[in-house]
Amino acid sequence: MSLFASLVTRVEPETVVAECRRCGTTVDADTAVCATCGSEDIVEYSID
Numbered sequence: 001m002s003l004f005a006s007l008v009t010r011v012e013p014e015t016v017v018a019e020c021r022r023c024g025t026t027v028d029a030d031t032a033v034c035a036t037c038g039s040e041d042i043v044e045y046s047i048d
């Protein structure tokens with residue numbers, strides 16, 4: 001039941017912080033392009 005397990009994992013609450021690697025601005029987790037500098041170099045961190 002690996003599919004079920006992955007679904008369970010997905011609904012567990014977790015905090016995702018996304019940050020632009022170029023200028024350091026914190027952006028929404030689903031942001032692909034930094035609104036501040038236009039960089040596509042976004043990194044995401046999952047915080048338990």
Ligand SMILES: [Zn+2]
Nearest residue numbers: 020023034037
């Ligand atoms: Zn930026």
